[in-house]
Amino acid sequence: MENESVVSKIQGAITRNSELFEELANLYKIFGDASRVKILCALTQSEMCVSEISEFLSITQSAVSHQLRILKTSNLVKTRRNGKSIIYSLTDDHVRTIIDCGMEHIAE
Amino acid sequence: MENESVVSKIQGAITRNSELFEELANLYKIFGDASRVKILCALTQSEMCVSEISEFLSITQSAVSHQLRILKTSNLVKTRRNGKSIIYSLTDDHVRTIIDCGMEHIAE
């Protein structure tokens, strides 16, 4: 079949960049949880502290902290201290783009 | 604090659209696995049958089938039969956009 060379080229490209796809999957895995997407989406609108996030998500402060740690480890959010509070915000605008991208797919 | 009204607006918007975020998370969950992203990315280049995918991913035909079922259930791929083979292809171009979007974030 004449499709074979095309397929083997694709195979080559994907096998060579296997780690890249691993990384890509790990990025999407972070967006693959409703709590986290909500947090990220909220942060596209305004920076917020932990207790504010905890309140509007109606989940435990502990749960929020755990999620925020994941987001911070992945460098999607950054923090600064303000008195007793820790204020979370997005590190860059890619998050917004990615969310928009997904939203566009859903709105079909 | 003057941030309060902003936060409560965001809270409202997110609480109202809770199901939307659930849907969004479910979409990203699908992209959150290396095997699936590789399959999807391969399909942006060319339609392929199960055995071809199985070959270049180096995973069982069964595993591929299971993953393809997830992709099909989510309407990301469609199928047609060609003799003994089932040919898989993307249902639309959103997949490509979403992958590109994530890749752009990684390439920083």
Place this chain on the structure above:
DNA sequence: TGAACATATGAACAGTTGCTCATATAACCA
């Protein structure tokens, strides 16, 4: 029809995930 090939499906299982509970760390203020 029956053997060979291609794909789908169900059960089982190890690994992962996201939550809660209890507790630790840290800053503020009386």
Place this chain on the structure above:
DNA sequence: TGGTTATATGAGCAACTGTTCATATGTTCA
């Protein structure tokens, strides 16, 4: 300094995921 508030962290656990193995379904062709 001690009490209060804000956040972080670790253990434990139930639910979920992705794979493999065994097997079923479906198509082709001699």
